[in-house]
Amino acid sequence: MTxxxxxxxxxxxxxxxxxxxxxxxxxxxxxxxFPEPNRIMRRGVVFAGRDLARLAxxxxxxxxxxxxxxxxxxxxxIHFGNKMVIENLAYFQKHGAKTxxxxxxxxxxxxxxxxxxxxxxxxxxxxxxxYIALGLNPKKTLFYFQSENRDVTRVAFEAAQKxxxxxxxxxxxxxxxxxxxxALTQIGDILFPQLEERMPGIIPVGxxxxxxxxxxxxxxxxxxxxxxxxxISSLYHKYTPSLDGELKMSKSKPESCIELPEDPKSAxxxxxxxxxxxxxxxxxxxxxxxVIEKDMxxxxxxxxxxxxDKELQEIYDEYKGGKMTSGELKEIACxxxxxxxxxxxxxxxxxxxxxxAKELNxxx
Amino acid sequence: MTxxxxxxxxxxxxxxxxxxxxxxxxxxxxxxxFPEPNRIMRRGVVFAGRDLARLAxxxxxxxxxxxxxxxxxxxxxIHFGNKMVIENLAYFQKHGAKTxxxxxxxxxxxxxxxxxxxxxxxxxxxxxxxYIALGLNPKKTLFYFQSENRDVTRVAFEAAQKxxxxxxxxxxxxxxxxxxxxALTQIGDILFPQLEERMPGIIPVGxxxxxxxxxxxxxxxxxxxxxxxxxISSLYHKYTPSLDGELKMSKSKPESCIELPEDPKSAxxxxxxxxxxxxxxxxxxxxxxxVIEKDMxxxxxxxxxxxxDKELQEIYDEYKGGKMTSGELKEIACxxxxxxxxxxxxxxxxxxxxxxAKELNxxx
Numbered sequence: 045m046t047x048x049x050x051x052x053x054x055x056x057x058x059x060x061x062x063x064x065x066x067x068x069x070x071x072x073x074x075x076x077x078f079p080e081p082n083r084i085m086r087r088g089v090v091f092a093g094r095d096l097a098r099l100a101x102x103x104x105x106x107x108x109x110x111x112x113x114x115x116x117x118x119x120x121x122i123h124f125g126n127k128m129v130i131e132n133l134a135y136f137q138k139h140g141a142k143t144x145x146x147x148x149x150x151x152x153x154x155x156x157x158x159x160x161x162x163x164x165x166x167x168x169x170x171x172x173x174x175y176i177a178l179g180l181n182p183k184k185t186l187f188y189f190q191s192e193n194r195d196v197t198r199v200a201f202e203a204a205q206k207x208x209x210x211x212x213x214x215x216x217x218x219x220x221x222x223x224x225x226x227a228l229t230q231i232g233d234i235l236f237p238q239l240e241e242r243m244p245g246i247i248p249v250g251x252x253x254x255x256x257x258x259x260x261x262x263x264x265x266x267x268x269x270x271x272x273x274x275x276i277s278s279l280y281h282k283y284t285p286s287l288d289g290e291l292k293m294s295k296s297k298p299e300s301c302i303e304l305p306e307d308p309k310s311a312x313x314x315x316x317x318x319x320x321x322x323x324x325x326x327x328x329x330x331x332x333x334x335v336i337e338k339d340m341x342x343x344x345x346x347x348x349x350x351x352x353d354k355e356l357q358e359i360y361d362e363y364k365g366g367k368m369t370s371g372e373l374k375e376i377a378c379x380x381x382x383x384x385x386x387x388x389x390x391x392x393x394x395x396x397x398x399x400x401a402k403e404l405n406x407x408x
Numbered sequence: 409m410t411x412x413x414x415x416x417x418x419x420x421x422x423x424x425x426x427x428x429x430x431x432x433x434x435x436x437x438x439x440x441x442f443p444e445p446n447r448i449m450r451r452g453v454v455f456a457g458r459d460l461a462r463l464a465x466x467x468x469x470x471x472x473x474x475x476x477x478x479x480x481x482x483x484x485x486i487h488f489g490n491k492m493v494i495e496n497l498a499y500f501q502k503h504g505a506k507t508x509x510x511x512x513x514x515x516x517x518x519x520x521x522x523x524x525x526x527x528x529x530x531x532x533x534x535x536x537x538x539y540i541a542l543g544l545n546p547k548k549t550l551f552y553f554q555s556e557n558r559d560v561t562r563v564a565f566e567a568a569q570k571x572x573x574x575x576x577x578x579x580x581x582x583x584x585x586x587x588x589x590x591a592l593t594q595i596g597d598i599l600f601p602q603l604e605e606r607m608p609g610i611i612p613v614g615x616x617x618x619x620x621x622x623x624x625x626x627x628x629x630x631x632x633x634x635x636x637x638x639x640i641s642s643l644y645h646k647y648t649p650s651l652d653g654e655l656k657m658s659k660s661k662p663e664s665c666i667e668l669p670e671d672p673k674s675a676x677x678x679x680x681x682x683x684x685x686x687x688x689x690x691x692x693x694x695x696x697x698x699v700i701e702k703d704m705x706x707x708x709x710x711x712x713x714x715x716x717d718k719e720l721q722e723i724y725d726e727y728k729g730g731k732m733t734s735g736e737l738k739e740i741a742c743x744x745x746x747x748x749x750x751x752x753x754x755x756x757x758x759x760x761x762x763x764x765a766k767e768l769n770x771x772x
Contacts, residue, residue: 150561150562150565151565153562153565153566154565154566154568154569155569157634160562191558191561191562192558194555194556194558197514197555197561198514198517198524198555200589201514201515201517201518201589201593202517202518203585204518204585204586204588204589204590205518205519205585205586207585208584208585209582209583209584209585212585219573219583220572220573221567221568221569221571221572221573221576221588221592222568222569224568224585224588224589225564225565225568225588225589225592226568228585228589229565270521
């Protein structure tokens with residue numbers, strides 16, 4: 045493909061993602077191929093994928109397809125990466141996808157030492173409500189617990205026969221049994237919806253999940269004569285950068301990481317200390333304008349807090365032109381964050397009621 | 409332990425088993441420790457085990473314990489090794505064990521390319537009826553299909569976290585994912601009965617299954633702080649030797665292998681060609697007697713075809729004393745085989761009716 049990676053409102057991290065696309069041999073995501081692209085698709089935050097034409101065809105041709113992602117029901121909060129996955133899932137759901145969310149209780153139990161019962165409790169009380177609050181249609185989403193889905197195990201077993209030790213080593217560096225078991229189970233998660241009926245599927249993930257996608261696609265190719273799975277498509281979004289300018293926001297640096305949900309005051313305090321593209325003096329800022337590619341607050345507004353492109357463009361122009369200061373930008377971000385966190389908290393509480401009233405769809 | 413390996417009616421293969429006991433650090437099996445030992449226990453065919461005192465205690469103290477084995481529902485027939493496992497299971501069943509038989513449909517599908525549906529069909533039509541015909545109490549045995557047992561997957565996942573790559577390599581030589589997945593699933597099979605309640609368990613197996621036992625026991629030791637599984641016991645029987653005198657009867661040499669069931673004529677023809685301990689001339693035979701340790705027909709009678717110790721002793725004496733010729737011994741073996749095969753065939757047909765009438769117990 046000749047489409048170039050575009051980040052219409054700038055980001056200093058663009059080069060990293062161009063390298064990723066090249067290294068992994070990904071397709072550059074072109075929002076024009078999809079109807080009504082969502083905010084992160086329009087803005088270059090969704091930046092790459094695999095087999096996207098197959099998926100676009102399914103949407104345009106109103107054919108059956110599925111969109112699938114997973115929840116790791118361990119952490120007490122989720123993060124912006126989860127939010128982007130959910131927004132992409134919601135996008136495909138809106139455009140006709142059978143939408144499936146795996147609750148990785150087996151992995152939670154095994155890798156994080158959280159019992160299956162505890163994982164179930166956390167998923168029902170927090171993660172599932174949060175996924176609904178962030179945009180999934182509770183009536184149209186199918187949830188399942190890994191430990192209860194026998195088809196996942198069946199596919200995992202089949203995959204174990206087709207993927208060699210050397211491939212695991214090449215893919216993950218590690219060949220520990222726990223890693224192998226997790227990877228095979230994820231292949232089971234990704235493909236089991238096709239046991240009933242072959243159809244295209246889209247897996248929206250952060251780019252760090254690419255190895256699972258590659259391995260799954262290899263297995264699909266290799267088992268063509270027996271399973272005839274339709275090859276899966278994938279969609280990658282960039283990381284939300286750390287507020288100090290690093291590639292990825294991470295809990296390991298709590299002062300530069302906003303969690304979901306987080307108390308708005310605490311989130312605003314972090315925003316106040318974030319790396320910006322403001323100049324050293326006000327005079328210089330007015331004269332030269334902000335260096336937007338280095339501004340983590342603008343990146344947060346762009347990725348998450350401002351839905352309307354026109355509104356974002358206006359802020360971009362004023363900030364880049366030096367009319368708006370970093371302090372003013374932070375004020376805006378703080379206000380938007382406060383509104384967002386309140387709305388998220390309310391959404392979670394509402395969705396929790398749905399869970400309690402058993403108004404969700406769980407696969408057996 | 410100072411107990412020595414004893415084979416009261418001789419076998420030239422004794423040395424091989426003494427080496428196995430030493431190499432693997434097994435306990436020598438002493439039939440005196442168990443009430444009413446069965447035929448193969450009394451005759452040194454069951455030769456070793458692990459943690460046998462725990463199991464003997466459970467039997468003598470009438471405590472809860474379980475006995476478990478598996479069926480690979482692929483082959484069209486079973487073999488003498490399966491028969492010995494079943495006889496040992498039946499022994500423990502008679503002495504109070506909760507008796508569980510895993511049907512390894514996942515492994516059949518994955519390793520042998522037999523679909524789950526086909527594996528289920530074969531198990532119901534042949535393997536389960538054969539297991540009942542060979543001595544399991546149909547009312548008291550719990551069967552389950554691996555693909556339907558979620559607890560097995562749960563334990564397998566936990567085990568994956570505790571067993572390292574290096575351990576797999578040391579145990580199996582191979583570290584292919586399929587091997588790892590199978591081994592982890594077998595650990596799940598062996599331990600899942602304890603999820604509900606911790607209790608001793610005995611796994612009667614052929615000695616070639618020792619690596620699975622060792623790995624399972626290592627996992628139990630290592631997860632003592634979390635799972636508190638009761639350590640499992642194991643029981644090993646010797647192979648039925650090939651009719652040509654090799655250590656193990658194997659389908660790869662069909663002329664020296666009797667299958668279960670097999671047409672009595674075909675089985676008798678194989679017995680006629682078997683390696684015996686008869687002397688070169690009749691005169692010599694009468695004078696020196698048979699070399700019983702080299703006689704595969706006597707071994708077959710001892711291991712499988714003669715239940716009564718006195719009857720076996722008489723044949724032993726006559727044959728060793730030169731009164732009975734190899735031809736006469738083969739006649740006896742052929743008659744016994746014919747009766748056994750007829751009774752097995754009838755038993756399978758009767759048990760098939762039980763399966764059809766759904767009078768067996770399947771775990772969900």
